[in-house]
Amino acid sequence: MSPQTPTERVPAERSALDPAVAARLKRDRDGLVAAVVQQHGTGEVLMMGWMDDEALHRTLTTGRATYWSRSRQEYWVKGETSGHAQHVRAVALDCDGDALLVTVDQTGPACHTGDHTCFDSGSLEVLS
Template sequence: MTTLAATLSVADPAARDRLLDAIRFDARGLVPCIAQQHDSGEVLMLAWMNRDAVAETLETGRVCYFSRSRGGLWRKGETSGQVQRLVDLRLDCDGDALLALVDQAGVACHTGRRSCFYLAPRDGTLAEIAAPLVSAEALYGR
């Protein structure tokens, strides 16, 4: 993996553009991004980014994704308060996947769990291996 955010000054527009140009976005203009808690290594979620989402993330330090269902930018935590702050951004060897090392405030999953990866095969069934830490009502006022 190449650690581009650590070697480029992303505050500099030219350096940011070089980073953005190194990413191989798919035909829809998207790239998958894995969010990982920087200090524990816990994988929190997988989401998609487009060029604007990556640029905003680098500019603000707050992780922004592209919502395929809404067709627009999605700033993690804008409705739930469960914000992700960028610690580092890494591009894989093929340039077609990102790893965002983040500092996650609260839970990452919309179900109220710390991680979106809470289902696992157990005893011939798909079991929930982590309970919600926060209710949907508390997250979204529903």
């Protein structure tokens, strides 16, 4: 793991995230905000991940999508080990402050299964 990606979570009060941005976030009980990731230019939804204040700060300041892994309990930069990087073009906060829209240029597949998007497993039937 790189020195910029410590396994220990950075508390919100110690994050370098702009306080004006931090004040707009409505985090869940674990201090996380959902981050929906979209391909720049096409609008295709690629995946959903979780960010805390520090992951959002790193994303905004490095241009590389950084998330908090709930299962591994560590920060991870998309593509750091796989090479399937997300180069961030824009980040938007929704009206309630509880979700982020991260627009990226995706290199390679976005899904850990090797699929282009995490939403390739088929549609659910909708009854009308």
